[in-house]
Amino acid sequence: MSSRNPSYSTPKECNHLTKYKLKHGLDGYYLIQEFVKTNPFGRTMIDKSKLELPRCSFCSGYQGRLYFCLICSSVTCCLSPGSDHTLLHSQSFDGHEIAVDLERAELYCSVCCDQVYDPDFDEVVMCKHMMELPRSENGDLRLCKRKRLNFGIDLDLRNVKRLVSLRDQWSKSCFPLGLRGLNNLGNTCFMNSVLQALLHAPPLRNYYLSGRHNREMCRKRSNDRLCLPCDIDVIFSAVFSGDRTPYSPAQFLYSWWQHSENLANYEQQDAHEFFISMLDRIHEKEGKASHAIRDYGDCQCIIHRAFSGLVRSDVTCASCGFTSSTYDPCVDISLDLDTHTSYPINVGKPSKLNESAGTSTLVGCLDLFTRLEKLGSDQKLYCENCQEKQDALKQLSIKKLPLVLCLHIKRFEHFPIKRLSRKIDRHLQFPFSLDMKPYLSSSVVRKKFGNRMFAFEGDESDSNTEFEVFAVVTHSGMLESGHYVTYLRLRNQWFKCDDAWITKVDEEVVRASQCYLLYYVQKVLYHKSSEDVSCLPMSPHADRFVPIAGCC
Amino acid sequence: MRSSVKRPPTPDAEEEEQDREPTLQEIINIKLVESGEKERLKELLRERLVECGWKDEMKTLCRAFARKRGRNNVTVDDLVHVITPKGRASIPDSVKAELLQRIRSFLASTAL
Numbered sequence: 001m002s003s004r005n006p007s008y009s010t011p012k013e014c015n016h017l018t019k020y021k022l023k024h025g026l027d028g029y030y031l032i033q034e035f036v037k038t039n040p041f042g043r044t045m046i047d048k049s050k051l052e053l054p055r056c057s058f059c060s061g062y063q064g065r066l067y068f069c070l071i072c073s074s075v076t077c078c079l080s081p082g083s084d085h086t087l088l089h090s091q092s093f094d095g096h097e098i099a100v101d102l103e104r105a106e107l108y109c110s111v112c113c114d115q116v117y118d119p120d121f122d123e124v125v126m127c128k129h130m131m132e133l134p135r136s137e138n139g140d141l142r143l144c145k146r147k148r149l150n151f152g153i154d155l156d157l158r159n160v161k162r163l164v165s166l167r168d169q170w171s172k173s174c175f176p177l178g179l180r181g182l183n184n185l186g187n188t189c190f191m192n193s194v195l196q197a198l199l200h201a202p203p204l205r206n207y208y209l210s211g212r213h214n215r216e217m218c219r220k221r222s223n224d225r226l227c228l229p230c231d232i233d234v235i236f237s238a239v240f241s242g243d244r245t246p247y248s249p250a251q252f253l254y255s256w257w258q259h260s261e262n263l264a265n266y267e268q269q270d271a272h273e274f275f276i277s278m279l280d281r282i283h284e285k286e287g288k289a290s291h292a293i294r295d296y297g298d299c300q301c302i303i304h305r306a307f308s309g310l311v312r313s314d315v316t317c318a319s320c321g322f323t324s325s326t327y328d329p330c331v332d333i334s335l336d337l338d339t340h341t342s343y344p345i346n347v348g349k350p351s352k353l354n355e356s357a358g359t360s361t362l363v364g365c366l367d368l369f370t371r372l373e374k375l376g377s378d379q380k381l382y383c384e385n386c387q388e389k390q391d392a393l394k395q396l397s398i399k400k401l402p403l404v405l406c407l408h409i410k411r412f413e414h415f416p417i418k419r420l421s422r423k424i425d426r427h428l429q430f431p432f433s434l435d436m437k438p439y440l441s442s443s444v445v446r447k448k449f450g451n452r453m454f455a456f457e458g459d460e461s462d463s464n465t466e467f468e469v470f471a472v473v474t475h476s477g478m479l480e481s482g483h484y485v486t487y488l489r490l491r492n493q494w495f496k497c498d499d500a501w502i503t504k505v506d507e508e509v510v511r512a513s514q515c516y517l518l519y520y521v522q523k524v525l526y527h528k529s530s531e532d533v534s535c536l537p538m539s540p541h542a543d544r545f546v547p548i549a550g551c552c
Numbered sequence: 553m554r555s556s557v558k559r560p561p562t563p564d565a566e567e568e569e570q571d572r573e574p575t576l577q578e579i580i581n582i583k584l585v586e587s588g589e590k591e592r593l594k595e596l597l598r599e600r601l602v603e604c605g606w607k608d609e610m611k612t613l614c615r616a617f618a619r620k621r622g623r624n625n626v627t628v629d630d631l632v633h634v635i636t637p638k639g640r641a642s643i644p645d646s647v648k649a650e651l652l653q654r655i656r657s658f659l660a661s662t663a664l
Contacts, residue, residue, distance in 0.1 A: 039591050039595075053581070053582055053585055062578075062581065065632075078629070080633060081629060081633055084629075108628070112627060113627045113628070113629040113630075114627035114628050114629065115627075115628045
């Protein structure tokens with residue numbers, strides 16, 4: 001597919017449409033909005049009367065395409081270029097050029113003999129359409145879902161133990177550069193696991209290894225002696241030095257404690273919370289705007305350049321169909337586990353349940369994230385159009401994808417009534433290669449509105465939607481006490497980073513693990529970093545006599 | 553042509569323009585539309601034509617036509633005129649048979 005032509009571009013208005021709009025504005029559209037109907041299958045059409053068949057005013061025919069004149073409301077048919085009564089109508093009456101296709105609810109210009117497009121018209125149609133979406137008995141919106149693909153992977157967890165094999169000491173020195181164990185300094189596996197992932201995030205790694213944060217300059221410039229980015233720079237240098245002995249990130253831990261006093265203890269912490277706080281701290285130091293207002297849209301610090309994306313939220317009024325969109329920046333996406341089966345709607349076929357009892361998929365979670373959600377009646381929102389609070393529908397989609405996509409799986413449920421929280425151990429199946437295209441705003445909105453023009457205010461360049469996983473932070477154990485382990489994927493080989501112990505593992509181990517944080521990077525960057533010389537295994541002769549403590 | 557050509561159209565023209573008996577085809581069509589069966593049949597047809605690749609074939613034809621003529625020189629009317637004969641001819645017999653069967657059973661169920 002050619003990348004030169006944009007797949008969608010708003011066609012130019014024909015001058016007949018322009019003339020019509022100048023003379024009549026949007027009145028005709030609103031009058032016809034009353035007759036816009038959505039059939040049970042989600043198609044929009046014009047339905048003047050359920051009692052009668054629409055017939056052509058010239059020949060009483062009901063076959064072929066039927067058009068409804070926007071000026072005089074007469075119906076005409078168009079069977080072929082030889083029998084075009086719609087054209088005849090526009091020739092008989094001056095100014096009656098614009099009509100609406102009864103079957104499709106689309107604008108048509110009789111003189112140009114072509115469909116014409118007007119974002120205003122589409123908006124009018126869609127407003128009505130949204131109000132009339134078919135609902136099931138309990139009032140939930142039923143929308144035709146995509147057919148699900150069933151992955152044929154059968155996970156037999158008993159085989160996992162067999163697959164985890166420890167290589168001999170020789171092969172350690174054949175590991176790619178940048179693999180180094182991190183000592184546990186007292187329940188700091190949450191910190192070690194996230195650090196391992198960040199050490200191998202291509203944009204971050206390239207930034208620090210190319211010396212973009214100058215430690216010398218930094219110490220002279222800042223007033224306080226503490227600088228988290230400096231400490232991170234130290235870790236990068238240590239980990240990529242070639243030394244394989246496990247490293248203790250004590251200085252970094254101390255610095256982080258200074259910044260987050262409430263978490264300065266040896267208790268177990270949440271890795272995601274740590275990840276977010278770390279990004280915050282680095283941004284504070286590195287971002288152009290110091291303190292106060294964080295202007296996410298414009299921030300060019302390394303953190304935002306690497307992780308920052310944009311999430312679009314569409315809220316639709318259930319009474320009038322008016323939709324308002326807001327954009328929120330984010331550095332990661334938190335996903336709920338999809339624990340429910342889907343209901344594919346097939347015409348004439350019974351619906352099938354195609355979900356096994358205990359497995360969720362990442363695709364399922366992403367579908368859940370971008371689903372059209374009916375907000376409860378206790379969450380009524382103010383509608384500008386209706387000028388009062390109404391029931392609403394909400395849908396999320398991704399407007400801009402980051403370079404590094406961090407997906408956080410919400411593995412906990414809270415029961416406020418019982419006042420307890422529980423961890424969800426459900427296994428999540430995730431792909432190594434992920435295409436985020438179906439979750440982009442352009443795709444989600446297009447699916448909702450079909451080919452209606454108004455929805456596309458400049459498509460995002462969707463050439464970079466393919467991602468490759470490079471790090472997986474997994475959790476095992478209970479909510480209050482557990483252990484974090486990170487799996488790193490370097491040059492398509494997986495390594496398990498369990499605090500000080502680094503081992504080579506097979507991909508089945510990773511697939512069987514209980515993922516908590518998934519780190520994906522854009523495919524282009526992943527393959528580029530694989531070509532890096534530093535990732536090539538070093539010659540075994542170089543490090544022959546370096547003792548490798550901590551491996552067993 | 554009929555005399556209605558000269559008559560100025562009114563928004564709610566309900567005048568009876570049929571001065572002949574409706575044909576059987578018309579009656580069937582009316583019954584199908586009134587009961588909503590026509591919509592269901594249309595959806596079924598759409599699904600079948602997608603499944604058997606007919607829709608993709610037509611899309612390819614349209615693309616080829618648009619490429620030849622130039623993107624900005626193509627109208628909906630042109631496209632319809634060009635692909636209608638080919639489209640009608642390439643509908644699989646199984647699809648025709650299924651729809652005919654459904655129409656028959658519908659007619660059998662309604663008193664005509």
